[in-house]
Amino acid sequence: MNGTGVAPNGEAALTDQEIDVLDRLLSVHDRGAFYMAYNAMFDSSEALLQTQISTFSGAVGGTALGPNRLVQVMFRASCIQSGLGSHP
Numbered sequence: 156m157n158g159t160g161v162a163p164n165g166e167a168a169l170t171d172q173e174i175d176v177l178d179r180l181l182s183v184h185d186r187g188a189f190y191m192a193y194n195a196m197f198d199s200s201e202a203l204l205q206t207q208i209s210t211f212s213g214a215v216g217g218t219a220l221g222p223n224r225l226v227q228v229m230f231r232a233s234c235i236q237s238g239l240g241s242h243p
Contacts, residue, residue, distance in 0.1 A: 167197075169196065173192075173196055176192055177189060177192060177193065180192060186205075186209040187206055187209045187210035190202045190203070190205040190206035190209060191206050194206060207219075211223075
């Protein structure tokens with residue numbers, strides 16, 4: 156990873172290796188690792204925040220755990236009521 160990830164014109168500047176890393180993480184649905192890698196590439200406070208949320212770590216992630224579970228329960232109930240069956 157190049158450590159900056161930003162070209163002088165402000166656009167993302169990723170190497171082929173960095174793109175491959177991000178693609179592999181997305182292909183296995185590992186959001187936490189994706190945001191950690193993205194943060195390492197861009198030093199992005201937003202990516203760091205998303206890492207905490209998607210891994211339920213830190214104060215922000217811990218706060219996200221309850222509402223996330225509530226949404227899952229409500230979605231499952233909604234699927235059952237609408238005749239779509241249960242959602243895994």
